[in-house]
Amino acid sequence: MSTYKEIVLVNRPKNGQIGAYLFQEQQKNIPTAGEGEILIKQTHMSLDPAMLGWMSEDRGSYIPPVELGEVMRSSGVGEVIESNHADFSVGDKVMGMTGWREYLLSDGKGFNKLPPGVNEEMALCVFALPGLTATTGLYHFGKPKAGETLIVTGAAGSVGSIVGQMAKADGLRVIGVVGSDDKADWIVNELGFDGAINYKSDNLAEQLKALTPDRIDIFFENTGGPIQQLIFNRMNTHGRIVVCGMIADYQSSNPAPGPNWIPLIKKRITIQGFAMPDHWHEIPQLLEKLTPYVKAGKIKYRAHVVEGLSNAQEGLNMLFEGKNTGKMIVKL
Amino acid sequence: MSTYKEIVLVNRPKNGQIGAYLFQEQQKNIPTAGEGEILIKQTHMSLDPAMLGWMSEDRGSYIPPVELGEVMRSSGVGEVIESNHADFSVGDKVMGMTGWREYLLSDGKGFNKLPPGVNEEMALCVFALPGLTATTGLYHFGKPKAGETLIVTGAAGSVGSIVGQMAKADGLRVIGVVGSDDKADWIVNELGFDGAINYKSDNLAEQLKALTPDRIDIFFENTGGPIQQLIFNRMNTHGRIVVCGMIADYQSSNPAPGPNWIPLIKKRITIQGFAMPDHWHEIPQLLEKLTPYVKAGKIKYRAHVVEGLSNAQEGLNMLFEGKNTGKMIVKL
Known part of the structure; x- marks a missing residue:
């Protein structure tokens, strides 16, 4: 049985500083899709400014923070590699809340297939x-x-x-x-x-x-x-x-x-x-x-890609220091 | 021919201070209503926080300031004592932008009769x-x-x-x-x-x-x-x-x-x-x-009345010092 990497939050940011002290990597066994489930292999993960709030103590923000010991929250794009779900097929590229991990199981809720003509980077840079x-x-x-x-x-x-x-x-x-x-x-x-x-x-x-x-x-x-x-x-x-x-x-x-x-x-x-x-309920109208x-070619974008889940923290740091040159994406 | 008193603005407030240096009283001859005009004898004049802005130099506020040498701006209630206007009769009590003066001529625009059952104080305290x-x-x-x-x-x-x-x-x-x-x-x-x-x-x-x-x-x-x-x-x-x-x-x-x-x-x-x-255009709906x-008796009010136009400046001072115990009104 092979394993995959995930990163959990183990500390809350002190004085808002991003650093290795916040996270811990761990290996898990790659699971198998159960009834009604899909197994997703994440390929592109988004890094966003909101993450600092998600890691911080609850100060009445709009969504509760990530609990200590939980996988760090993020959105991302992945490929369906097993499916027991009528709406998804193996090979589908899907976007949703993936978390800082290489594989994940989902019942499909909150995951959407990329529209035709939209690749992973464009999905995260524009349509996410x-x-x-x-x-x-x-x-x-x-x-x-x-x-x-x-x-x-x-x-x-x-x-x-x-x-x-x-x-x-x-x-x-x-x-x-x-x-x-x-x-x-x-x-x-x-x-x-x-x-x-x-x-x-x-x-x-x-x-x-x-x-x-x-x-x-x-x-x-x-x-x-x-x-x-x-x-x-x-x-x-x-x-x-x-x-x-x-x-x-x-x-x-x-x-x-x-x-x-x-x-x-x-x-x-x-x-x-x-x-x-x-505004989640307004996504179709949005x-x-x-x-x-986008179709009229009015929206250009620039991705700043870092390679490998282990470099996610470093990517986040760049984002807060303004050193990125585009939307921060981790390619897994 | 008898005269009346009016107060003109002669200085702009220094450091926001209200004082006698801002105003000058002058006597004018009481005019006669011309064709289409009414002559109003003001009986109750309103003092409002907005007046500081009206006296100050133009800083892009919502209405232009009062010009130096002009009668100071205010709203008030008065009695029609001459009328050559089809919509107004002698004895009508009217409310509008009167200014710091005892008498004024108007073509009726912007003046409204007090509704039945509404006295001068209630008009200025509630309906103005x-x-x-x-x-x-x-x-x-x-x-x-x-x-x-x-x-x-x-x-x-x-x-x-x-x-x-x-x-x-x-x-x-x-x-x-x-x-x-x-x-x-x-x-x-x-x-x-x-x-x-x-x-x-x-x-x-x-x-x-x-x-x-x-x-x-x-x-x-x-x-x-x-x-x-x-x-x-x-x-x-x-x-x-x-x-x-x-x-x-x-x-x-x-x-x-x-x-x-x-x-x-x-x-x-x-x-x-x-x-x-x-929101002037919404006044009927308001x-x-x-x-x-008001009719249900839900709105109580308290007027703080000072007597005589010459005490208007002192009343304004009380307003800015928070020494008033109700809506500031000058009774003329």
Whole structure:
């Protein structure tokens, strides 16, 4: 009987630090699919900013944390290698919540086959959490109108890059905030954003002013950090702020305060936080909205692949240090 | 020919300070109503927190400031003493934007007769800006549901007291934040709030916890100040924060920062700023919503009356110092 590798969570992050101390690898025997079950061999696993929350102590977040001793949570794509389930055949490529492991059994619930023409990387980069999150945030809450100006932080990230490209396709002026000149170059010259700001550069306020002559109607927030206040200061009347992520603050035990609320009244601004578990039931409609943009070639993506489950922790570290150059994927 | 008194704005507030230096009294000849006009003798004038913004330099607020040399802006009630207008008769009591003056001419636009059974104080305390603002904020944005918990700051104020009473009538648990024990006593023992917190007392966090055992679903913000963060910390999932006023910060040149946005994501919270000029066109529907509460005796109010136009500035000062014991009204 052969074995497979899985990684369990054994500690909670101290001061938000990702490290080897959090995880333990173990070997398990590869199981056999029972009645109504499928055996999945995972081939591509997604690494996401939300994982820090999933590992941390329960602070009333939207889904309970991973218990200590449990396999670390993740989404991924795998191949069905045994099936006792009417809806799945051996060879099917399926996507769902896989966890940090090479093999898993499932009763099929929550797993969907990849649509024709969609490969594993595209599935995880566009049709999984990133694209669903971008679509929900932009259309449920951002309510974009042609001619408006949208600014998105984490603009080269998995969500931000899709938000910006969809808004651009809809006729908005789109500015992205990123953390490197390489990323700035990519979003402007490859993705077609109207401008980019490297938040590590000087004169952020001046750059922002120059790039948003009509100020800002939609602020899609993925990061937090000091540029938040500057963007907030440039919001237009009836502006919409969609709070999707605050990765710059997730690792801080004492996150920086936010803007004073007076401008919310003067400009009648909405700030809306959201998280995907509220929207799982809308996935068919979200995919219906998203897919035409992909088919029309409007959505480019970049995967940053690390090889082997044992390198997942290192990949996660890169994500939090902003060293990734695309959606983080572990190839198993 | 007899004369009347009016007060014009001659300076902009320095560091948000209200004082005699802002205004100048002048005498004018009482005019005569021309074709299509009415001459109104103002009897009751409203003083509102928004006035500080109206006097201040234009910072992109929702209505332009009062120009220097112009009569200070206000709403009020007056009696028609001459009419060349088909819709108004001598003796009619009318409400509208009157300004700081004893007499004014109008073409009738923006002036409405008081409904039967509504006296001048009730008109300004309930059916004018306070009630319209409370109704808009609570029902458009707060979306109250029976059984939920609402907390309102400035709870003894003109807007806050109506918000709390409507929410209470709708079956919510209602807690008010006030600045004196007298006000706390009034909202609990007269208005029927479930609890009150004097923000000047100690142990605010403990008091808040004890009074909101099921945490907070709706936070109706009229004041700002340090208790904002404590209330924010106790918001429930899918909570709604309605930002109506920030009177504690209006006089500050460097207002305190607000809460970090991470909890907005974890709890999917909405923060919505609003101002009434966006909602003038909804006044008939707002009155339709508000009036049954008043008719059912659910809305008590307290006016704080100062006598004479020359005391308007002193009344405004009391409002910003929280020394008023009800809706500030100048009786002319």
